[in-house]
Amino acid sequence: MTSLYIHIPFCNRICTYCDFNKFLIKNQPVDTYIDCLIKELSTIPTDIDTLFIGGGTPTALNDQQLERLLKFIAQQFKIQQEFSMEANPDELTAAKIMIMKKYGVNRLSLGVQTFDNDLLKLLGRTHEEEDIRRAVDTAKALDIESVSIDLMYHLPTQSLEQVKLDLEKALALDIDHISSYSLILEPKTQFYNQYRKGMLQLPDETLAAEMYDYTIRRLAISAFQQYEISNFAKPGHESEHNKVYWQNREYYGAGAGSHGYVNGERYYNIAPVPHYIKAVQLGNAVKETHKVTREESMEEFMFLGLRMNEGISRWDFLQRYGTRIEKIFGDVLTKLEASELIVVTEDRIYMTAAGRMIGNDVFEEFLLSI
Numbered sequence: 001m002t003s004l005y006i007h008i009p010f011c012n013r014i015c016t017y018c019d020f021n022k023f024l025i026k027n028q029p030v031d032t033y034i035d036c037l038i039k040e041l042s043t044i045p046t047d048i049d050t051l052f053i054g055g056g057t058p059t060a061l062n063d064q065q066l067e068r069l070l071k072f073i074a075q076q077f078k079i080q081q082e083f084s085m086e087a088n089p090d091e092l093t094a095a096k097i098m099i100m101k102k103y104g105v106n107r108l109s110l111g112v113q114t115f116d117n118d119l120l121k122l123l124g125r126t127h128e129e130e131d132i133r134r135a136v137d138t139a140k141a142l143d144i145e146s147v148s149i150d151l152m153y154h155l156p157t158q159s160l161e162q163v164k165l166d167l168e169k170a171l172a173l174d175i176d177h178i179s180s181y182s183l184i185l186e187p188k189t190q191f192y193n194q195y196r197k198g199m200l201q202l203p204d205e206t207l208a209a210e211m212y213d214y215t216i217r218r219l220a221i222s223a224f225q226q227y228e229i230s231n232f233a234k235p236g237h238e239s240e241h242n243k244v245y246w247q248n249r250e251y252y253g254a255g256a257g258s259h260g261y262v263n264g265e266r267y268y269n270i271a272p273v274p275h276y277i278k279a280v281q282l283g284n285a286v287k288e289t290h291k292v293t294r295e296e297s298m299e300e301f302m303f304l305g306l307r308m309n310e311g312i313s314r315w316d317f318l319q320r321y322g323t324r325i326e327k328i329f330g331d332v333l334t335k336l337e338a339s340e341l342i343v344v345t346e347d348r349i350y351m352t353a354a355g356r357m358i359g360n361d362v363f364e365e366f367l368l369s370i
């Protein structure tokens with residue numbers, strides 16, 4: 001059994017902060033792209049635990065394109081557990097949800113980011129606050145089992161009060177999963193260029209930490225357990241697909257720019273759409289492969305696993321690598337435990353709340369090659 005990620009690299013507008021592999025959908029060879037996806041998907045094992053269609057924006061596809069892709073997936077794969085799709089609120093029509101439902105999608109992940117219309121405009125999003133409520137209500141009315149929304153904090157000009165208001169509005173939707181990500185300025189984005197020219201003011205680090213801390217506390221009193229640095233769920237609604245990544249398990253990836261991890265090897269597909277199409281037509285979309293070394297795998301096991309509140313199991317480490325965790329990371333564990341950034345018990349190792357606040361610094365400690 002394995003997992004599968006499918007990438008739809010098209011969007012109706014390009015957001016100012018986005019560095020994903022995505023292209024404006026206008027004039028793109030979308031039908032040919034779906035032909036190629038179908039060809040690529042035909043080579044992947046059919047017993048699947050979790051499947052995630054992301055992007056880009058899968059809801060940028062028109063109804064016919066969406067149906068063609070989902071119909072193929074439903075015929076081709078036996079999906080045991082979770083079938084998720086990303087969606088933009090303004091593109092998520094009742095017709096699209098009905099198509100998704102018909103072919104087994106049981107979880108929707110909505111790119112909300114904020115309820116503040118001025119901030120949405122600044123982010124370059126195509127939706128407004130009202131679209132969010134309509135999309136969630138429609139998904140619920142049409143019996144989609146689980147609805148998640150993505151929020152962002154540390155946005156230009158954003159105040160703590162705005163973050164608080166976003167959380168109240170998110171909670172009022174009565175959904176079962178919330179992701180909350182800090183804005184990261186990525187090179188080659190509009191925001192990054194504006195920031196470098198001094199045209200963009202971001203909340204300082206102290207305020208960003210307050211926003212994060214408030215988010216954790218507010219969601220905890222509304223039955224949303226934090227289970228990963230940026231993810232919160234009501235019981236039974238964690239993202240099973242994302243847990244595959246954090247537990248460093250293997251998965252397939254299909255589509256332009258997607259990546260996979262199969263038989264100890266990571267692979268990366270060609271990213272530009274025309275090149276991807278040509279490569280699939282010639283029989284292979286993979287641009288690059290990398291055999292993960294034992295050392296790299298141990299590092300990844302630690303810093304991906306520690307992202308989750310439950311942390312990592314010492315037993316899993318021993319089983320995977322045939323050696324006790326102390327033998328490899330003994331000094332690091334002692335140092336981080338003494339700094340109260342991690343907790344070490346008989347069976348598990350996990351980060352403290354203080355550790356999660358500076359997660360990247362903690363993860364760096366596990367790099368064996370430094």
Ligand code: SF4
Pocket residue numbers: 010011013014015018019020022055056057088111
């Ligand atoms: S954030 Fe999402 S919707 Fe916006 S450009 Fe990136 S992939 Fe497209």
